[in-house]
Amino acid sequence: MQIITSVSEMQTLASSLHAQGRTIALVPTMGALHAGHVSLVTTAVGRAECVVVSIFVNPTQFSPNEDFNKYPRELEADIAKCEAAGAHVIFAPPADQIYPKGYSTYITEEFIARPLEGVSRPSHFRGVTTVVAKLFNICRPDVAVFGQKDAQQVAVIKKMIVDLNFTVAIVVAPTLREADGLAMSSRNRYLSVTQRQEALAISRALFKARDMVASGERRADRLVAEATHILSQHRRIRVIYVSMVDADTMEPQREVISGRALMAIAVWMEDVRLIDNIVL
Ligand code: PAF
Numbered sequence: 001m002q003i004i005t006s007v008s009e010m011q012t013l014a015s016s017l018h019a020q021g022r023t024i025a026l027v028p029t030m031g032a033l034h035a036g037h038v039s040l041v042t043t044a045v046g047r048a049e050c051v052v053v054s055i056f057v058n059p060t061q062f063s064p065n066e067d068f069n070k071y072p073r074e075l076e077a078d079i080a081k082c083e084a085a086g087a088h089v090i091f092a093p094p095a096d097q098i099y100p101k102g103y104s105t106y107i108t109e110e111f112i113a114r115p116l117e118g119v120s121r122p123s124h125f126r127g128v129t130t131v132v133a134k135l136f137n138i139c140r141p142d143v144a145v146f147g148q149k150d151a152q153q154v155a156v157i158k159k160m161i162v163d164l165n166f167t168v169a170i171v172v173a174p175t176l177r178e179a180d181g182l183a184m185s186s187r188n189r190y191l192s193v194t195q196r197q198e199a200l201a202i203s204r205a206l207f208k209a210r211d212m213v214a215s216g217e218r219r220a221d222r223l224v225a226e227a228t229h230i231l232s233q234h235r236r237i238r239v240i241y242v243s244m245v246d247a248d249t250m251e252p253q254r255e256v257i258s259g260r261a262l263m264a265i266a267v268w269m270e271d272v273r274l275i276d277n278i279v280l
Helices: 007-019 035-044 075-085 124-139 148-163 186-190 193-214 220-232
Strands: 002-004 024-029 050-055 089-091 143-147 169-173 237-246 261-269 272-279
Touching: 002 007, 007 024, 007 089, 007 124, 024 035, 024 124, 035 050, 035 075, 035 143, 035 169, 050 075, 050 124, 075 089, 089 124, 124 148, 143 148, 148 169, 148 261, 148 272, 186 272, 193 220, 193 237, 193 261, 193 272, 220 237, 220 261
Parallel strands: 002 089, 024 050, 024 143, 050 089, 143 169
Antiparallel strands: 237 261, 261 272
16 A cells, blocks of 8 residues: 655556546544444445545634644544555545645635535635545545545535535435444544443434334424434533424425435534534
């Protein structure tokens, strides 16, 4: 496996792979890889001849009061996990390769990025779309793999691809959960034992909505009320949002249309921000 830290070296490799008629799959990550990320890498393997995993803690998607400085960085362990999962290249640039001094160009998706995460993290998706567009230009993937756990991110990136005429195909891999239902996330490691126990209310709320829909409930307000009730039983949880939205546009829905409705939840578990979702 090759480890590349320079943008120009990555671009040279991507050009030479394409010149040989070989395909590239990209798995963009911020490192601190868990089994959920590993499943993105294994999803990419077999979809292209060269699997590139980018590892870059992107400063522009964190606002000043967020956890950029304490975000876990563990490159050696990440490299070992990617190699074991079958990746061919790690692209792990330092920040000044991606944002050199004087950097001043940003990409903003202005519709899907607005609600949900966009309300409490107003500059987040601007950072995501900017870095993902740069990664697409640097790594020139034929296919890129993202996780369903970040459903709004997926929808925003898909829209950016259409709007800006990128030709990369997107594959969305399912959310991986711990045996007790907690969605895997790099931020789970911040949770104390008690916080982690209470965080199970998030997946319980989503699974309850799924069960209610299976029993015939279609009204979004009732589903949202029940999920909110489950979360509100836990004093460490502060609900940021519980919303029923269209899975592609993130617009609020009154009725569940199967396969199109997404219940999205964000909470503060004391000082740890957690998100999760389910397609109903
Ligand atoms: O999902 C993430 O880890 C990040 O938002 C991404 C897509 C790697 C961009 O920094």
